[in-house]
Amino acid sequence: MWWLSLLALIIGSGTGMWGYSNYRVKKDEAKHPPAGRFVEVEGIRLHYISRGAGRPVVFLHGGILSCRDFERAAEIVAGQGYRAIALDRPGYGHSGRPAGPVSVDRQAELIHAALKQLGVDRPILVGHSWSGVLVLTYALQFPDDVTGIVALSAAMYKEGYPAENGDPVSRLATMPIIGSLLLHTLLRSPLGIRMTDGMLRQTFAPEPIPAGYREDVHALWLRPKQFRANREDILAFPPAASKYSLDYGSIKLPVVFAVGEDDPFDVAAQAERLKRDLPHAELVLLPEVAHMIPQNHPELVASLVHRLVSSKPGPLEKTKWPSSLR
DSSP states (O other), X not given: OHHHHHHHHHHHHHHHHHHHHHHHHHHHHHHSOOSSEEEEETTEEEEEEEEOOXXXXXXXXXXXXXXXXXXXXXXXXXXXXXXXXXXXXXXXTTOOOOSSOOOHHHHHHHHHHHXXXXXXXXXXXXXXXXXXXXXXXXXXXXXXXXXXXXXXXXXXXXTTOTTTTOOHHHHHHTSTTHHHHHHTTTTTSHHHHHHHHHHHHHHHTTSOOOTTHHHHIIIIITSHHHHHHHHHHHHHHHHHHHHHGGGGGGOOSXXXXXEETTOSSTHHHHHHHHHHHOTTSEEEEETTOOSOHHHHOHHHHHHHHHHHHHOOSSOOOOEEOOGGGO
16 A cells, blocks of 8 residues: 555655764764863763863853863963863763753753862853853852853843743754654754754854854754753753843852844843843943854953953943954
């Protein structure tokens, strides 16, 4: 019967795509081995790179790739007398992830425990994009274990977040069985590649995508486990931001947060709102800079860390950096 032939074709095609996906994951991971070391927390191995010695600075990447987003910034900061540590957040890069959805505060707990094992006391936290809510949550959970916060193109509030009202792709990708089937068949398909390339162009616009970054995203971000971790994080953001943003005003630590004036997302409104909640914080506006500050402007990241360290106590104003400082 025709429908049996069609069913056999569908099953055969799906099996072939699943096998191809697993083959590509193994091949790509072999071409992109861990660049750093591992620390184990509650049975979860977290990958990190460490450079230099001195006052600790911990870098937490956004929702796309891994700790290597901050690799160049970490090298610059280490050369200025800091101990720079960049972590793969749970499920990203070469880090493991607990089973089931992982909340923002759970990620903060795992990272805090990992830093304690590494002998990191009261670090400066640097968070990019999605990790804006993570570094603020971390500061609220462990206020005595943080020296200050640098937030870059940060998402911090539910209102204005692209998925504040949910995200169909994320819900589909995280569904039992169906989600796994789709992740192991469609991510590496021409459709999945085209969607990823479009997302990258939008995220970097109007600045260029760095050489090799697209290839790294295809190799690592399109792995089912990392894509699923990212989709879980997107769904975890709104409830966490709704909960913790109520207490942002209680943060007494030095805070510097930077926004590129060419950022294609609504992070400027988020930054202005945080400025109202945290009057003592400093908002830095960066001309001719877009969203992906760690990747395209690592020297600016290092300058912002130094600015936080050298800032004087008391209220700070909105600052616009001229292009000559970049």
